[in-house]
Amino acid sequence: MKTFRGRVVAPGNVTAEALVTHSGLNTLASFQKALQFGDKEATCGDQNNPDLYGKAMRGKALCLPQTIGSTTGGMVLYCACAMKRQPACMLFSNHIDSLAAAGSILADVWLDDVSMPVIDCLGDEFLNYVKDGMRITVNEDGTVTVDDL
Amino acid sequence: MYLTEEQQAILNGSKGETMAKVMKTLVMYGDAFGAEKLVPVTGEYNHLVTSFGLKMIGPVYDLMDQLIGAGAVSQQKFSMDPRPLDKNVPANPIMNLIFNKFMYSKQDFYEDQLQKLGLMDKNAFTCACYLDQVGNKPKKGEILSWAESSAVAYVNSVLGARCNRNSGIMDIMGSIAGYVPYFGLLTDEGRKATWVIKVETTKKPEAQLLGSAIGMKVMEDVPYIVGLDKWLGTELTDEACSYLKDFGAATASNGAVGLYHVANLTPEAVELSESLIAEGAKEYVITDAELQRVYDEYPIIWKNKDAKPKLCFMGCPHMSLQQLKDWTDKVETALKEAGNKKVLIPTVFTAAPGVIEEFEKTPYAARLKATGVIVSYICPLMYMNNPLAGKMPVITSSNKLRTYTTARYYTDEEILVQITKGGK
Numbered sequence: 001m002k003t004f005r006g007r008v009v010a011p012g013n014v015t016a017e018a019l020v021t022h023s024g025l026n027t028l029a030s031f032q033k034a035l036q037f038g039d040k041e042a043t044c045g046d047q048n049n050p051d052l053y054g055k056a057m058r059g060k061a062l063c064l065p066q067t068i069g070s071t072t073g074g075m076v077l078y079c080a081c082a083m084k085r086q087p088a089c090m091l092f093s094n095h096i097d098s099l100a101a102a103g104s105i106l107a108d109v110w111l112d113d114v115s116m117p118v119i120d121c122l123g124d125e126f127l128n129y130v131k132d133g134m135r136i137t138v139n140e141d142g143t144v145t146v147d148d149l
Numbered sequence: 150m151y152l153t154e155e156q157q158a159i160l161n162g163s164k165g166e167t168m169a170k171v172m173k174t175l176v177m178y179g180d181a182f183g184a185e186k187l188v189p190v191t192g193e194y195n196h197l198v199t200s201f202g203l204k205m206i207g208p209v210y211d212l213m214d215q216l217i218g219a220g221a222v223s224q225q226k227f228s229m230d231p232r233p234l235d236k237n238v239p240a241n242p243i244m245n246l247i248f249n250k251f252m253y254s255k256q257d258f259y260e261d262q263l264q265k266l267g268l269m270d271k272n273a274f275t276c277a278c279y280l281d282q283v284g285n286k287p288k289k290g291e292i293l294s295w296a297e298s299s300a301v302a303y304v305n306s307v308l309g310a311r312c313n314r315n316s317g318i319m320d321i322m323g324s325i326a327g328y329v330p331y332f333g334l335l336t337d338e339g340r341k342a343t344w345v346i347k348v349e350t351t352k353k354p355e356a357q358l359l360g361s362a363i364g365m366k367v368m369e370d371v372p373y374i375v376g377l378d379k380w381l382g383t384e385l386t387d388e389a390c391s392y393l394k395d396f397g398a399a400t401a402s403n404g405a406v407g408l409y410h411v412a413n414l415t416p417e418a419v420e421l422s423e424s425l426i427a428e429g430a431k432e433y434v435i436t437d438a439e440l441q442r443v444y445d446e447y448p449i450i451w452k453n454k455d456a457k458p459k460l461c462f463m464g465c466p467h468m469s470l471q472q473l474k475d476w477t478d479k480v481e482t483a484l485k486e487a488g489n490k491k492v493l494i495p496t497v498f499t500a501a502p503g504v505i506e507e508f509e510k511t512p513y514a515a516r517l518k519a520t521g522v523i524v525s526y527i528c529p530l531m532y533m534n535n536p537l538a539g540k541m542p543v544i545t546s547s548n549k550l551r552t553y554t555t556a557r558y559y560t561d562e563e564i565l566v567q568i569t570k571g572g573k
Contacts, residue, residue: 029553035205036535066369072199074316074318075206075318078209079205098314109173110212
């Protein structure tokens with residue numbers, strides 16, 4: 001078990017299974033098919049991301065460096081939250097990027113019944129340590145505990 | 150974050166609950182990036198990225214209804230990214246059914262919402278809104294709340310305006326409130342280059358290939374590019390601006406570049422020269438071999454890598470008037486050389502409605518039409534983003550289209566050979 005401390009972008013407490021990408025999450029490419037064709041598990045549709053492609057993202061503790069791609073990204077993330085197909089939380093090793101920040105903040109402010117804690121600045125060590133399937137606990141103070149498999 | 154009395158009052162609800170939420174959104178956005186204050190949006194117009202009435206984005210329509218209902222509309226008129234549909238672009242009956250009845254069935258409804266929110270013109274749909282024929286061209290130093298990565302890169306770099314890489318929806322929040330958080334590319338410090346790129350090629354580098362290489366290397370950082378003026382000159386001519394439009398789109402989509410400086414050419418580089426380079430900036434040298442390496446590493450995600458192309462898209466971002474004219478000459482000449490009268494692959498050149506209107510007034514329009522090339526205002530990305538089009542072997546010289554879809558990238562020269570000589 002190891003604990004990391006990051007910065008709280010959107011607060012909340014949650015425990016979920018880790019899903020890890022070492023390259024940037026292309027939000028549009030990852031969520032588009034899932035949202036468009038009614039996939040409630042939000043299976044990642046980004047063929048350029050071997051870490052995530054074909055894996056369910058809904059309800060997972062999504063661990064990533066940052067998001068990349070189209071500036072529709074924040075809007076797509078907001079829609080995923082509104083449709084209840086969002087990850088349980090998003091945990092960034094880097095400083096959050098403007099697109100992911102927009103999506104998570106829009107969801108936090110404009111959606112009443114959605115919670116998706118977002119923590120950033122967790123560092124490279126966090127992303128090197130965490131593996132798919134590990135149990136992650138996020139606390140409101142920005143601490144993230146990773147339980148080994 | 151420091152808020153003025155007026156901003157604090159709005160946040161506290163003086164203009165109603167919806168405006169308070171708009172302000173809260175901007176304050177949280179600024180807090181995430183350490184912004185110390187909100188600054189007024191000073192550009193005449195905004196530009197928004199979410200132009201498509203996709204059925205799946207119902208939550209966006211709900212939010213827009215909420216804004217309209219509360220009278221929280223944009224203080225600036227705005228242009229939009231391109232429309233997703235144009236009946237002139239080839240599509241089979243099943244694709245047409247899916248586009249019109251399923252995917253983009255909310256297009257008319259959404260455009261009606263946009264009119265109420267402040268759309269500048271019913272034809273203001275293009276990613277290249279800063280072109281003269283469209284009329285949304287910010288001035289140097291103006292503060293903007295734009296989205297659309299290629300447009301943000303262009304107005305920051307070529308026009309010297311100041312805008313962060315905002316997301317869809319966040320773009321309109323800034324123009325509703327009239328303020329944006331002061332951080333990143335709005336600040337002098339954030340506009341300093343943390344990379345020096347040395348262009349040492351033996352010929353003019355392909356704009357979208359050079360942009361791709363730089364974008365993938367520097368990601369969201371600001372590059373200062375030395376040696377490109379050798380190929381582009383030191384004046385922002387139509388040709389140079391068209392090059393920078395395509396180059397910037399590739400840096401923004403293959404990486405996340407929102408601003409670049411070209412030594413002796415772009416306004417801040419001309420004005421401030423190497424003082425724009427931050428201490429400890431990293432270096433990246435671009436040679437012919439490096440561009441070839443980048444090109445060779447693009448994955449080809451067609452099922453049959455040898456498939457005959459069924460469609461060619463040019464113009465992502467939308468072409469300029471000068472590009473439409475230049476390509477008319479190129480296609481005509483190449484067809485003549487090959488002994489062909491029309492292009493051998495269905496080919497679509499995309500441009501802003503305003504640019505197409507001007508192009509139609511020139512003799513080039515009839516000449517291009519005679520080659521079989523279709524001119525459209527469509528967004529190629531939106532056309533490609535569905536399983537049916539995604540399976541089609543589509544070719545393009547747009548590195549943005551390559552990045553976001555299954556389209557296969559070729560250089561401009563290779564595209565010309567493909568469409569006029571069938572790849573021979």
